[in-house]
Amino acid sequence: MSPSPFPRLFSPFAIGGVALRNRIVCLPHATQLADPPPFGVGERMIAYYRERARGGAGLITYSAMPVFPASGARPSPGKPDAERFRALTEAVHAEGAAIFSQLSHGSGREVPGPPGRRPPVPLAAPSPVACPTGRFDPHVLTRDEIRAYVAATAETARLICDAGFDGLEFHATHAGYLLQQFLSPASNRREDEYGGSLENRMRFVREALEAARDAVGDRIVVGARLSVEEFVPGGLEEEEGVEVAVRLAAGGLVDYLSVDGGTYAHYDTIFPDMATPPGAFVPLAAAVKRALPALPVIASHRINNPAQAEQILADGAADLIGMARALIADPELPRKAAAGEGDRIRRCVACNEGCLRSLMDMIPITCVQNPAAGHEREWGIGTLRSAERARRVLVIGGGPGGLKAATVAAARGHEVTLCERADELGGQVAMQARVASRREIGEIIAHLEIEARHMGVDIRLGCEITADNVGQFDSAVVILATGSRPLKTEFCNLTPDQPALPGVEADWVYTLDEVLNGRQPSGHVLVVDNTSGDYRAPAVAEYLADSGLPVQLVTTMNWVGMDVPKPNQRPLYRRLWSKRIQVMPHRALQEIRRGAVTVTNVFTFEPEEIEPVDSVVFVSGRRSNDELRTLFDDGREVFMIGDCVAPRTIGDAIREGEAVGRAL
16 A cells, blocks of 8 residues: 555544544534424434545534523523434444534624524623624623533533533634633623633633533543634734633643634634635644644644645644535545545635535535535435446536536446537636636636546537537537626616617627636726626726726625625725725616716716726626527437526536436
8 A cells, every 4th residue: 555645644643532543623613404403413414424524534523512501691492412412423433533522602792694683582791792793782691690601511511421422622712602702802891700811711711611521521522622813903812812722721621722713703714715825824723732732733724735734734733634614615535635636626715605605694504516515415425326328418518517517427427528619618717717816716627627537528628519510419418508698788778768878889898708808908997796796896806906907896786795705705805995996886887988987876866977987897697608409409308507597606507517417
C-alpha cells in the first residue's frame, strides 16, 4: 500500500479516552432534519450523520442538545430522550467514527432566521442589551434562573452520556449563544458576581462545566467550542479569549477546545463566503495552541482542502481539523483524500446558498453542489445503481445541469456524449467566475468536468446542435440543458403605447452576459438591476470597477443584493463601498439618452436625472433557450433541465441533472 499523501491528517489521535481514526472533525451545524421537531431523531437525520461517518471523518459532532431548565425564563417545549439518540450514535459508531454532542444553553438574546420573525418565548440574556440582528429586547436572567440552567446542564450531560455519545461539547461560541454572551463584555453588563471581571463573566460557564463533570465523571469526554475573538466593538478580543481558554484548561474543566470566532452581529465572520481567504480562523487556533501546547485544539473555518489541512497540522497550529460546509458539500472528502483522489473532491465554494440559506429560512439543509445533502437515503453514498439497459444519451449544454446529468448517466453505464456550443464549459457559472470576488464559484464547473471525464463522458466543445447536423446523433435519449439568455429589449416593454424603453437598443447599452463575455463598456457606467436581487448586478459592477471604470448601480428593490444570503451581504457591501460604486435603490429606469438616463422613484414616481452616463449594463430577466426542443420530435425520449425549463439557480440545475441521470 502506498503511503498516504497526507500522513498527519490521517494519523490516529485521542481526545481523553476516545480514539479517533484520523484528525478530521465534522463540526456541529444546524440541519433542520429533526423528525418530529424539535428533537425527533428519524431516519433522515440518522442517514445524514451516517453519511459523514461513512465518508471517513474521524469525529462527528451532533448539533446541538439543548439545555432546558425546569424553571426559568424559557418554558421547555419538551426534552430530548436518550433512547431516541441511541440509533444515531450506533449508526455513526458502526461506520467507524466517534460521535460527540454539542450541549447548548440556547441562543440567549440572538435568534437567527427570517428578519422580523419574533421568537415564541422571551429571550433570556445576561443583561438588557438588545440583539444586534433580531433587535429583540431580552429578559435578564436572575440568579435563580442561572442556577436552574446549571442544574439542567447536569441533567442534559447525563442524557448525552446515556445516549451513547462519546463526548459532549459546550456551545460557547460563534453565534453569540448564551454562554458566550456571559463571557463577552459587549453583552454582559451585569454588576453582580456574574459580570464585570473576566473571572465573574466566566462564572456561569465554570459552574455549568463543573455540573457536567460531576454528572458524567470520566465516562465521556467534555470539551468546549469557544469564540476567541468576537470581531465586534467592545466584544471579546483575542488576548482575553485566549485567557478564557487557559483558565478553563487550568481548572481541568475541558479535555479539548474547538476554536472559533465571531457572533451573529457579523454573520460574515462565522459563515465566511468565498471572498474570505481560506483558513480564516486558523491564527486564533494557533494562538490557543501556543498557550496550551498539551491540550487538543480544533481549527476551523474555510478549510476545504486536505493539503491545506495537512499544512495546518504540520505548522502545529492545531491538532485536529474541523470541517462543516466542506463535509456538507462532499461527505467523502476524507475517503477521497486518503485514497489519493484529492482531485475528485467536491470542494465547498462557500457560496452559502444551500446550507446557510436553509438555516436562515428554517428549512432542511441542502447544498448547491451536493443534491444528496439532506436526502442521503435516496441519493447518498451507495445509492447509485447501474442501469438495467445501457443507452446512448446526448446531453446538449455544458453548464452545471448538463455536466451533472451526463456524469450520473455515465456512472450508471450509459454511453454519453455532451455537446457544448461554446469553447468552454460552465455557462453562466463560468461567466460569474470572471469576477474576482466570485472566482471560486468556478470550482463547481472544474469538479463537474473532472467527474464527467472520469466517468467517460465524450465532451465536445464548439459543438452546436442545429437542424443540419442533428441527424448525426443517433442517441435514443436527449437531455436539453441549454440554459437561458438575458433579456434587454424584451424585458423593457413598458406599456402598449410605449412598447420599448427609449434608448434601450443603443450600441452603448449592454447585457450582463455581453460584458462578462468580453464586450467592454467605456466611460461612466450605469448598472441597472431590474429584477435579479442576487449577485449578478453587484458582481458585474465590481467587475467594471476593477477594470478602472466609474460605476453607479441602480435597482428597483429596497437594497442591492436583497436575495444574496445574509452572511454574504456585509462583505459584498464592504467591497461596493471600497470600490466607490454608488448604490441607488428604489429607482426604475425610464429613459436612456446619450450622456444621461432618467429614473423614477418606485414609491413616489418622481423623476430623477443621472449623469454622466456613457454606458448602460442591464441585469434583468432571462428567457429559456428551449428552441431545440422541436428538433427532437422524432420519437426520442427528451428531458429538459435547468434554465431551459425556467431560469433559476445553479442548485436547481444540478439537482435536476442528478434526478434525470438517475431516472434513465
